[in-house]
Amino acid sequence: MSSESVMNRRRVVVGALGMTAAAALGTIFARPASATPEAAKQLLQTLAKGEPREGRVTVKAPEIAENGNAVPVTVSVDSPMTEKDHVKAVHIVADGNPNPGVASFNFSPASGKCEIQLRVRMAQTQKVVVVAEMSDGTLYSAAREVKVTIGGCGG
Amino acid sequence: MADDIKPRIRIPQNPKKGDVLEIKTLITHPMESGQRKDAEGKTIPRRIVNAVSVTYNGKPVLSGKYEPAISANPYLAFFVKVEESGTLAFEWKDDDGTVYKAEEKITLAG
Numbered sequence: 312m313s314s315e316s317v318m319n320r321r322r323v324v325v326g327a328l329g330m331t332a333a334a335a336l337g338t339i340f341a342r343p344a345s346a347t348p349e350a351a352k353q354l355l356q357t358l359a360k361g362e363p364r365e366g367r368v369t370v371k372a373p374e375i376a377e378n379g380n381a382v383p384v385t386v387s388v389d390s391p392m393t394e395k396d397h398v399k400a401v402h403i404v405a406d407g408n409p410n411p412g413v414a415s416f417n418f419s420p421a422s423g424k425c426e427i428q429l430r431v432r433m434a435q436t437q438k439v440v441v442v443a444e445m446s447d448g449t450l451y452s453a454a455r456e457v458k459v460t461i462g463g464c465g466g
Numbered sequence: 467m468a469d470d471i472k473p474r475i476r477i478p479q480n481p482k483k484g485d486v487l488e489i490k491t492l493i494t495h496p497m498e499s500g501q502r503k504d505a506e507g508k509t510i511p512r513r514i515v516n517a518v519s520v521t522y523n524g525k526p527v528l529s530g531k532y533e534p535a536i537s538a539n540p541y542l543a544f545f546v547k548v549e550e551s552g553t554l555a556f557e558w559k560d561d562d563g564t565v566y567k568a569e570e571k572i573t574l575a576g
Binding site: 312381382390392405408409410413414415416417418419420421422423424425426427428429430431432433463 | 487506522525526527529530531536539544545546
């Protein structure tokens with residue numbers, strides 16, 4: 312084998328490595344753009360205007376979710392749920408999905424207790440932010456980070 | 467496809483007046499997010515259940531708006547306070563305009 316053919320083979324190997332790297336970069340950039348915490352905040356501002364306070368809202372979700380396709384999330388708000396003092400609305404956003412919105416709920420005193428459980432898709436590790444709007448107009452907020460092993464938005 | 471969409475509702479047994487009941491609901495639905503692509507690289511159009519509402523004897527209990535971030539076969543558990551026997555009515559709205567309805571009778575003991 313001549314030294315020239317060895318050189319050629321090397322060049323081929325280097326070339327192939329370069330292609331793989333380029334392909335890998337391509338897949339990174341081809342991923343759908345994800346929402347940012349700022350986008351999530353902005354959305355919450357349009358849903359419920361004002362500065363939310365801490366407290367009264369509890370967000371329960373697993374610390375680590377293996378499957379991002381269905382992450383159980385429980386939201387409860389401490390409120391007597393009477394005609395005078397109840398939770399009017401609950402807004403849920405997730406700041407790492409392609410779109411930050413998840414769901415909004417309107418409650419009435421007929422609920423008796425402000426607690427809901429639902430299952431959410433999560434594309435990656437991210438924060439679930441919940442804002443609750445009380446009948447007197449005050450806002451309360453809470454957030455919970457969920458680590459996602461396998462994202463649930465691609466395919 | 468639309469034929470597979472079926473609501474399932476679970477209510478507690480033997481409710482009493484003044485009880486706060488936990489209602490569990492699930493509707494079988496693909497909740498196509500509009501983000502996925504098929505084998506040819508074309509985007510699969512979005513088709514989700516975008517709204518849900520619950521009334522008890524005609525009075526609103528809970529209503530919600532869903533985004534594509536809700537999992538397939540959307541599950542929802544919530545509470546309702548019952549002071550009288552009656553009918554719990556559910557409605558889910560599909561992106562394609564279909565409305566899926568379901569009803570559950572609640573009869574209070576004593």
